[in-house]
Amino acid sequence: MSDRKPLISGNWKMHQNHFEAIQLVQKLSYVLTNEDVDAVDVSVHPPFTDIRSVQTVLEADRIPVSLGAQHCHWEEKGAFTGEVSPLMLAKLDVEYVICGHSERRELFGETDDDVNKKVHAILKAGMTPIMCCGETDAEREADQAEEKVSGQVRAGLAKVKPDQVAGMVIAYEPIWAIGTGKTATAEDAQAMCALVRATVSEVAGREAADSIRIQYGGSVKPNNAPELMTQPDIDGALVGGASLDADDFGRIVQYRLVESGS
Ligand code: 13P
Numbered sequence: 144m145s146d147r148k149p150l151i152s153g154n155w156k157m158h159q160n161h162f163e164a165i166q167l168v169q170k171l172s173y174v175l176t177n178e179d180v181d182a183v184d185v186s187v188h189p190p191f192t193d194i195r196s197v198q199t200v201l202e203a204d205r206i207p208v209s210l211g212a213q214h215c216h217w218e219e220k221g222a223f224t225g226e227v228s229p230l231m232l233a234k235l236d237v238e239y240v241i242c243g244h245s246e247r248r249e250l251f252g253e254t255d256d257d258v259n260k261k262v263h264a265i266l267k268a269g270m271t272p273i274m275c276c277g278e279t280d281a282e283r284e285a286d287q288a289e290e291k292v293s294g295q296v297r298a299g300l301a302k303v304k305p306d307q308v309a310g311m312v313i314a315y316e317p318i319w320a321i322g323t324g325k326t327a328t329a330e331d332a333q334a335m336c337a338l339v340r341a342t343v344s345e346v347a348g349r350e351a352a353d354s355i356r357i358q359y360g361g362s363v364k365p366n367n368a369p370e371l372m373t374q375p376d377i378d379g380a381l382v383g384g385a386s387l388d389a390d391d392f393g394r395i396v397q398y399r400l401v402e403s404g405s
Pocket residue numbers: 154244316320321322323324360361362363381382383384385
């Protein structure tokens with residue numbers, strides 16, 4: 144077992160208005176125990192319109208869940224209609240920012256270079272990037288999964304200092320497993336997360352590779368979380384659909400209870 148503390152993150156995507164968001168975090172606070180958050184870091188990533196409301200509830204009720212965002216721009220301010228600055232997120236006590244999610248890459252044309260600029264900007268604002276990578280079904284079929292994922296990792300980490308890389312999070316999310324109910328087998332997920340760690344080692348050194356946290360994402364549910372989470376190179380999960388249900392998300396965070404049979 145490594146001493147990397149797992150991070151389980153709920154990516155709410157474009158779900159939950161701010162009233163629903165408040166209810167969801169309150170429900171989550173009833174489900175999670177102190178032992179859970181001692182063992183596992185937990186973050187929630189609501190849509191931008193909910194962040195202030197969720198921040199207020201987390202703070203007022205002292206809920207030990209970190210606040211996250213799903214996206215940001217790389218510039219600090221300027222004429223970028225519709226965009227949100229990393230400084231604005233940091234001011235709201237956001238700790239983790241997802242960048243390079245496959246939905247941003249595939250639906251909104253985000254490039255590896257954009258992702259790298261975001262990684263630098265998020266770190267500069269004092270937050271932690273959760274940088275996503277992952278291959279399509281066609282790329283996996285064509286035996287290109289490794290090349291695609293290691294290429295995304297190299298590009299995303301370009302010119303990031305090794306000590307900063309060490310504190311980052313990378314989420315390996317095979318695109319064919321997102322929202323489809325098809326999960327990678329624990330062996331495949333482990334092999335790809337090991338590849339991500341080996342790539343980090345090449346670009347930022349062994350120490351950074353040993354301490355960076357690597358999440359698996361793609362149809363993570365309470366029933367498959369224990370097997371995935373106990374793989375040596377998997378240090379957490381990036382959860383979409385199941386994070387919208389406090390009980391399901393809580394059970395994923397409590398994966399270790401299943402593991403120990405209690
Ligand atoms: P699902 O858990 O709904 O497959 O989504 C995964 C994901 O994209 C998380 O970022």
